[in-house]
Amino acid sequence: MKHIVRFFLIITLSSAVILLGISSLNKSQGYSGKNTLTVYNWGDYIDEDLITKFEKQTGIKVIYETFDSNEAMMTKIEQGGTNYDVAVPSEYMIDKMRQENLLIPLDHSKLPNLKNIDSRFMDLPFDPENKYSVPYFWGTVGIVYNPKMLHNKKITSWNDLWDPDLKNQILLTDGAREIMGMGLNSLGYSLNDTNKQHLRQAKEKLDKLTPNVKAIVGDEIKMLMANEEAALGIVWSGDASEIMYENEDLDYVVPQEGSNLWFDNMVIPKTAKNIDAAHKFINFMLDPKVAAKNTDYVGYSTPNKQALNYLDKEVVEDERFYPSPELTKKLEVYENLGKRNLATYNELFLQFKMHRK
Numbered sequence: 054m055k056h057i058v059r060f061f062l063i064i065t066l067s068s069a070v071i072l073l074g075i076s077s078l079n080k081s082q083g084y085s086g087k088n089t090l091t092v093y094n095w096g097d098y099i100d101e102d103l104i105t106k107f108e109k110q111t112g113i114k115v116i117y118e119t120f121d122s123n124e125a126m127m128t129k130i131e132q133g134g135t136n137y138d139v140a141v142p143s144e145y146m147i148d149k150m151r152q153e154n155l156l157i158p159l160d161h162s163k164l165p166n167l168k169n170i171d172s173r174f175m176d177l178p179f180d181p182e183n184k185y186s187v188p189y190f191w192g193t194v195g196i197v198y199n200p201k202m203l204h205n206k207k208i209t210s211w212n213d214l215w216d217p218d219l220k221n222q223i224l225l226t227d228g229a230r231e232i233m234g235m236g237l238n239s240l241g242y243s244l245n246d247t248n249k250q251h252l253r254q255a256k257e258k259l260d261k262l263t264p265n266v267k268a269i270v271g272d273e274i275k276m277l278m279a280n281e282e283a284a285l286g287i288v289w290s291g292d293a294s295e296i297m298y299e300n301e302d303l304d305y306v307v308p309q310e311g312s313n314l315w316f317d318n319m320v321i322p323k324t325a326k327n328i329d330a331a332h333k334f335i336n337f338m339l340d341p342k343v344a345a346k347n348t349d350y351v352g353y354s355t356p357n358k359q360a361l362n363y364l365d366k367e368v369v370e371d372e373r374f375y376p377s378p379e380l381t382k383k384l385e386v387y388e389n390l391g392k393r394n395l396a397t398y399n400e401l402f403l404q405f406k407m408h409r410k
């Protein structure tokens with residue numbers, strides 16, 4: 054009898070351990086239970102106090118995971134095996150995901166706070182009528198630089214970066230479209246160019262920049278620039294604003310040849326298990342006070358018109374981070390260039406990175 058009791062005790066305990074293991078494995082893979090919401094966002098892109106506030110307000114537990122490029126995010130969602138309820142891709146990737154049936158249409162009746170978004174960020178070509186996405190942050194790509202380390206040399210153009218005096222002085226953000234785009238723009242080509250010869254020329258021009266490139270990095274670019282480890286960095290405008298908050302000696306410029314205007318939007322991917330909670334979270338992030346707190350923390354530019362009322366005037370009137378509609382008209386938004394062309398951009402960027410080694 055004793056043996057039977059011990060046998061059942063062992064079986065019960067082992068099952069409990071296995072179940073616990075499976076549950077924590079599921080959680081780390083973006084598992085959404087009934088009262089759980091899994092959010093997949095860029096690194097350093099939310100004030101985590103807001104997650105706690107959302108959990109307290111709704112009783113929904115948030116599992117939060119991050120990615121560092123649109124391509125990495127897309128691959129993870131395409132592959133399946135993850136259950137992300139909300140993701141935050143950029144415009145060209147939203148277009149691609151929409152075409153590949155990877156997005157769930159939004160129920161606008163569950164998003165009353167959508168009215169707070171400035172109409173200039175709504176109904177954009179990558180998602181007509183915002184059927185699948187709502188604006189999160191927006192900005193430009195440009196050069197953050199340290200005038201002190203450059204002996205007050207003026208920086209206005211992408212081509213300034215090829216100056217031989219800048220040996221080992223440049224940090225590049227690790228993004229295929231951003232860096233290939235810089236090569237293309239410096240040659241006078243469009244950021245959406247798909248001409249193979251132009252793309253090759255851009256890559257060859259980037260190879261010539263190699264002596265000046267100190268490193269190609271992710272979010273650590275902010276800490277490195279603020280600590281004056283390099284004189285120049287190619288960054289998203291929001292990162293520049295954070296860097297300049299840490300080190301007031303630095304400045305940011307959108308190069309005169311042109312650059313990228315980008316939009317990151319919240320979507321509900323096909324992997325979602327808790328569509329209702331996803332709408333609740335998106336609506337929560339669109340609340341003016343929540344959006345203002347998030348903007349204040351993250352340093353990026355908010356598309357939430359009402360949130361601007363809760364932010365420092367000095368910040369929202371700074372044309373470097375809130376460029377006027379006239380200025381943004383001169384910039385290019387990345388287009389979805391199709392699988393083949395995007396693969397070419399990635400391949401050439403990889404070759405450029407290898408060339409450095």
Ligand code: SPD
Pocket residue numbers: 095096097098143272289315316317
């Ligand atoms: N650390 C947050 C980075 C978010 C950058 N998103 C910009 C994407 C532009 N294509």
